[in-house]
Amino acid sequence: MKIIIAGCGKIGSALTRSLVREGHDVTVIDKKKSSVDELVNICDVRGFYGNAADPDVLQEAEVSKADMLIAATSTDELNMLSCFFAKKMGVQHTVARIRNADYNDDNLPFIKQQLGLSMAINPEYQTANTVFNLLKLPSAVKIETFSNRNLEMVDLRLKSDSSLHGLQLSEMRDRYKGNYLVCTVIRGENVFIPGGDFTLQSGDTIGVIAAPNEIPKLLKQLKLMKKQARNIMILGAGRITYYLSKKLASLGTNVKVIDKDLEKCEQLAEQLPSCAVICGDGAEQELLLQEGIRSMDAFIALTGIDEENILLSVFAGAFHTSKVICKVNREGLTEIAESLGLDCVISPEKTVTDIILRYVRALTSTVGSRIETLYQLADGKAEAVEFVVTPDFPAAGIPLKDLRLKTNILIAGIVRNRKSMIPAGKDVILPGDKVIVVSTGRTITDLTDIIK
Amino acid sequence: MNRRMILYMPLQILRATALLMLLPAAVSIYYREPCVWSFLICSGGALLLSIPAAKLVKPYTKEIYAKDGFVIVALSWILLSALGALPFTISGEIPSYVDAFFETVSGFTTTGASILTHVESMSRGLLFWRSFTHFLGGMGVIVFVMAITNLSDRPIHIMRAEMPGPIVGKLVPKAKQTAKILYLIYIVLTLTEIALLKIGGMSLFEATVHAFGTAGTGGFGIRSDSIAGYTPFAQWVITVFMMVFGVNFNLYYLILIRNFKTALKSRELWVYCGIFGGSTLLVTLNVLRMFPSFGTALRHAAFQVSSIMTTTGFVTTDYDRWPQLSKTVLLLLMFIGACAGSTAGGLKVSRVIILGKTIHREVTRMLHPRSVRVIRFEGKKLEEAVIHNTAVYFVLYFICVMAGFFLLSIEPLDLESCFTAVVACFNNIGPAFGAAGPASNYAVFSPFSKLVLSAAMLLGRLEIFPLILAFSPTTWMKK
Known part of the structure; x- marks a missing residue:
């Protein structure tokens, strides 16, 4: 195009x-x-x-x-x-x-x-949405939703004491029952679509796809379930903070916003009376301690300066705040932030790029399918795409185990009549279904692309 | 610096050149000439060597930077000239390799300076190859390869280094597509000229060879008297087409997409036509007495002016015997050259315009030190970086010409011959004045001078910077 x-x-x-x-x-x-x-x-x-x-x-x-x-x-x-x-x-x-x-x-x-x-x-609004989703499930590093929340893909970081360390995926499935699928593993700079014999290690980030109600069940089994954040501290009173606080306030969450700029503080205090707005330098430890950073469930750094966000997130992480989210604008700094141990780094650019790419991809694919959702994973090394199957899809009705798929492709989920399922070999794709495909190392613009 | 890419890309270019060598081989087979073997040996040898060598230096990443682009272009051109010279030596038709190298560099750089004393005795396959190098070198060998394969992730650096002119832009977003469009325009124009020359009484072989010579603004002929022996119609056709190939190819693209307004607004085009018209008129009046009619004088004057200005170097008459005024006009035209973005050499009309405007600004600034002036060119504000670059290029250009002149003065020749030979080679024209004039050729020079002139031709074609960067030690240091 x-x-x-x-x-x-x-x-x-x-x-x-x-x-x-x-x-x-x-x-x-x-x-x-x-x-x-x-x-x-x-x-x-x-x-x-x-x-x-x-x-x-x-x-x-x-x-x-x-x-x-x-x-x-x-x-x-x-x-x-x-x-x-x-x-x-x-x-x-x-x-x-x-x-x-x-x-x-x-x-x-x-x-x-x-x-x-x-x-x-609206990049700020979209970013606020991403942060909001993350806060709803604090143990996840990243959450992507498919098909109007019928399926969710949750990224989990395996800590060094994780019970999954050294486990093969097939063993994991036996030990932790549930209707879920591990569809990606990010290890260092590489992304894998794991098979049953894949052994997990601590430090990996695994992408799990499941229906939204299944995910808490799995997390409970893994003892990763954390309670939803009730007390949240946000640094920076910009537009993202406005949209985010508005959403959080409607849930009755306690939000405390800190910003240096008095004018911005006043504006926010006027727009959102339920928020506690504090005018002060977030880089001052004394202030953060005074405002109770120790007792916060979540700390979100949303100032306009990447470096400040990263440093203060590291600082907040030291207080065992259960959830630390850090906004980083510059692409190069994301990796640095992650190497400092911050697992929840969000970038407005990536959020917006994903949305526009999805739209462009949907315009380009015309033949057998329509793209609904697209997420780029691990700096675009892998992607998850949701297609709507049109009546002329050639492989409709064939059991998945008989389909000859290309390498590095996984059919991660099927949504039929608003009911989601994690596909097994006997399942089929039918016209009207929504299919979620995960792939590494290639771009898929059409559902027919996945078949050899 | 991506060292592997710097070695890998020239090998790719070499491979493409080796494949293109099969074309003159086919011509040799058609005329049943023994020189077909020399082409097949060179082509096969280059392929056999370059494929494993390319495997050895296969780059980890295709990312390159501006510096790499310059070095890649410089190395590619030297490498492919070295390969292109081999068939001449292997076939024994130009026994000395230095001579053959000079002839090939002259071909690829579209200079058209020849060391052959008896062109007529050469086999047709080699003559075809000689002219074909003009065609390839004119638009750029690397641009050609770029049009058919995906060379690099950042092709703009290579395009900038190989395409002449102060500002190099793309016609369409993709470099590959741009290269394709340029070559398409180039090929269509060349085919048109072949057809017209055929009508003008040339054989198909002659028409093709001369069209290649015109298209690349090269100037290799297949007769000792160049174009003089052909019909006036053919001479007029070549006059017009030399001018056509001296126009910025971007304008043809604008015409192709029916944007006539912008195309006709080009300042460079009008100055280019103006210089051509003025010079032709001046020379015609000056040489009127030497020819039987006004028509003949006009034809010869227009041909010579067009040939020198577009840096082609075809001749229809021995202009060395013309009056001093005409000779001076031609010498000045050698420096100016044709438009940027064409196949021609020289300083380029756009650079001359930019230099003129810069001089005007600086003089004004001396009178009014606080005056603020913006230099506009083609309806746009010219970036200071471009102005600086043009000025630096101009200085470098003169340093190079003078250095060449100094090195050539070792020859036992007169001042005029030495100086104009360097100027003619540097600006990729071909025939100069005196000993290297239209009636004689470069065979009189020593092997050392031939190498100096070869370097001058490459410097002129690649516009100095790539070669300087490729051979300056700082480029290769790891710091």
């Missing part, structure tokens, strides 16, 4: 890299020449610099021939205008990043309709 990306910031460049890797023709636009040059040097893309809402610039980037425009500049209004012009110039699909809360209320459908937007993305 021919895709134009306006804005080469963090999200723009992360998207560009992913889209180029998937073989799309990408053109980038940014008003800063150095950002464009940098991207052109490391990716096989074409770059233009200028105002992304300037029709001349759009014309120069041959917008009329493009299939899609993704506006991810730092300004909402610019993104909207750019998408609006692109639509008028003949682009079929437009995606805009709209992060301002003023537009992200009930007016959003109106805005989308008037501008002809295919999708509006």
Whole structure:
């Protein structure tokens, strides 16, 4: 597909890299020449610099021939205008990043309709959602949901004292009964789709797929179940904090927000009266101790400075706070944060990139199936994709054990009539099903791709 | 620095060149010439050596940086010139390897300077190969390979290093697709010229060889008197096509996608046409008395101006006997060259325009020290980095020409011959004045001078920087 990306910031460049890797023709636009040059040097893309809402610039980037425009500049209004012009110039699909809360209320459908937007993305809102999901199940490192929460994939980090250490998967299945499937194992930089004879080690991160009600059962057996966080401390009073606190407050959770900026604090205190807002420097240990970091169930670092987030998360981890979540924007720092022992590192870029990639992938696949959900695992080395099976899927009705699948592919779940199941060899795929496929080392755009 | 990639890529290029050598081999088979064996030996030998060698240095990652791109291009060009020279020596038609190397470098760099005293006695297969190197070198061998395979994850660095001009951009997002479009335009234009030359009375072989020479703006002919013996129609066709291949290929793409407005707004194109028109008029008036009619004078003047300006180097008459004014005009045109992004050599018209505008700005700045001026080119603000780069390139260009001139002055030849020979080789033109003029050739130079001139041709074609980087020790140090 021919895709134009306006804005080469963090999200723009992360998207560009992913889209180029998937073989799309990408053109980038940014008003800063150095950002464009940098991207052109490391990716096989074409770059233009200028105002992304300037029709001349759009014309120069041959917008009329493009299939899609993704506006991810730092300004909402610019993104909207750019998408609006692109639509008028003949682009079929437009995606805009709209992060301002003023537009992200009930007016959003109106805005989308008037501008002809295919999708509006709010990175902060999406990130808040991710964090919220993590808090609901504090023992998980990461949670991805499929098919309207009919299936969930939970990443668990095996600590050094884990009862799973040295266990083969088949033994694990015998010892811990339940309807679940271990579909990925991340060990160091490698991702495996494990077979029954795969031996688990401490330090591994395992991806378990199961129905949402099955997961607590498994965690209880593994003695990993932690109670849901009731007292939460959040550092930084930005937009993510706003969306997150709003959701948490509706559940009756006690939220304490710390930020240096008085103005931001006042704004948040006005918007969310139920939150305790404290104006002070989160980097001061004294303040954190005073505000009771020791007794918190969860600590979430959401300031705008990655380094501060990482350091304070490490600090909070030392108090055995049950859950520490750290936001890291810069890709390179994620690995460093993980090497420091932080297992819950979230990145708004990755969240947004996943969503847009899923949309693009869904547009490209037309033949036998439709993509519903897509998650990239372990820096894109593996992915989990949810397909809707269309009537012309050639392998429909054939038992899975008779299907000749390609290597490094696993059918991890099937959802039929809102009932989820972990497939066994005798199960079949039928039209209308939702199928979750996990793969490593390849991109799947179509369900027929998995069959030899 | 990705050392494995630096060794791996030139081997890939070498392999592609070895395969392309089968084309002249086929020509030799068609004409039943014994030189077919020399091609098959070279091609087979190169394939046998490069495949295991490439396995040995198979890169861990295809990521390269700007520096690597320059070095890859420089090494590839030296390697493929060395290979391309072998058939001449193995077949015994150019016994000295230095001579053969000079001839091949001259071919790939689209210079067209020859050491052959009896072109007519060469076998057709080798003549075809000689001209085919023009065709390949014109648009770039690596760009050709890029059009058919996925060379690297960051191909822009290689494109920038191989394609001439101050600013190299892509036509479409993918480098591979860009390379394909460029070659498609290139091939279609060449085929058109072959057809027109065939109509103009040439045989198919002659038409093909001369079209290759024009397309790459090279200038290897197959007769000692170059184009002089062909019909006026053929001469006019070549005049026009030399100019056509001297235009920035981006403009053809713009025409292809029907964006005529932008194409016609190109400042470089109009300056290029203006220089051609002005020079032709001046030379025509100057040489009017030497020819029987105005038409003949115009034809010869236009041909020579077009040939020198586009750095092709075909001739229809011995311009060395023209009056001083005309000779000076031609010498100046040698420096300017044609448009950036074309197959031609020289400084390039766009660089001349940028230099002119920079001079204007600096002079204004002396008068009004606080004045703020922005240099605009092709409707856009020119980045300071590009302006600096152009100025530095200009200085380097003159240092290189002067160094070459110094090294050549060891020859027992007059000043004019030595100087113009270096200028003609550096700017990839071919025929110079005096001893290396259109009526004679480079056979008079010593082997040492031939190597100096070969280096000059490579420096000129690759625009200096890649070779300097490839041979500067700091590039290879691990620090």
